[in-house]
Amino acid sequence: MEARTVDFSRTTITELMIPSFANFSGKVHGGILLGMMDKVAYVCAAKHSGAYCVTVSVDGVEFKEPVEVGELVSLSASVNYVGNSSMIIGIRVESLKPKTGQKKHTNSCYFTMVAKNEDGSLMQVPKLIFQNNEDIRRFWDAKNLKKMRNEITVMLNTEVKEMSFDAMLQSIEGDRFELGF
Numbered sequence: 283m284e285a286r287t288v289d290f291s292r293t294t295i296t297e298l299m300i301p302s303f304a305n306f307s308g309k310v311h312g313g314i315l316l317g318m319m320d321k322v323a324y325v326c327a328a329k330h331s332g333a334y335c336v337t338v339s340v341d342g343v344e345f346k347e348p349v350e351v352g353e354l355v356s357l358s359a360s361v362n363y364v365g366n367s368s369m370i371i372g373i374r375v376e377s378l379k380p381k382t383g384q385k386k387h388t389n390s391c392y393f394t395m396v397a398k399n400e401d402g403s404l405m406q407v408p409k410l411i412f413q414n415n416e417d418i419r420r421f422w423d424a425k426n427l428k429k430m431r432n433e434i435t436v437m438l439n440t441e442v443k444e445m446s447f448d449a450m451l452q453s454i455e456g457d458r459f460e461l462g463f
């Protein structure tokens with residue numbers, strides 16, 4: 283399978299924020315932005331792999347600034363890392379007020395997408411061709427993100443599950459809860 287550059291699948295989508303995307307005070311719902319992130323991640327992953335892709339996990343989503351009706355939201359996505367069947371897509375979200383030209387960086391996050399064959403089995407994706415040091419740094423960062431995410435999954439499935447409720451209560455003593463049973 284032919285290796286591909288990051289530029290081959292780099293994708294930007296821009297969308298106008300309309301009233302039906304927002305709450306009563308004109309701020310866009312987080313779920314609308316999440317849907318747009320999923321869409322741009324899909325396009326980028328499908329271009330790189332040339333296949334049908336599914337979203338497996340999402341990391342680092344946080345809304346640093348509110349997005350308002352009338353703003354133009356641009357989502358730029360690129361393949362940061364490829365494994366065997368998985369791709370980590372880095373997404374940068376920026377919002378522009380067209381009247382003033384004021385730009386906000388609202389979010390950067392990572393979507394893990396997996397490529398599938400027609401029969402639903404996992405498909406190997408093309409390797410990435412690095413074209414500059416930034417491509418190397420992003421690959422390295424994403425590989426470490428994958429490693430840390432795996433460690434957290436192992437921790438949640440072992441340490442926490444093996445903990446007694448008394449030990450849990452002790453470790454959260456002082457937090458904002460009351461026992462109601």
Ligand SMILES: CC(C)(COP(=O)(O)OP(=O)(O)OC[C@H]1O[C@@H](n2cnc3c(N)ncnc32)[C@H](O)[C@@H]1OP(=O)(O)O)[C@@H](O)C(=O)NCCC(=O)NCCS
Pocket residue numbers: 336337338339364365366367368369394396404431
């Ligand atoms: C994700 C999925 C493909 C994993 O299948 P699996 O048989 O457990 O396969 P594996 O454990 O070999 O994982 C396949 C790849 O996904 C990655 N992966 C699996 N779980 C992951 C997770 N929680 N986060 C990030 N990556 C994950 C693995 O690292 C592996 O990557 P690699 O091929 O590059 O090495 C499978 O659970 C699935 O199809 N889920 C549904 C996804 C979907 O339909 N999404 C749409 C939302 S409705």
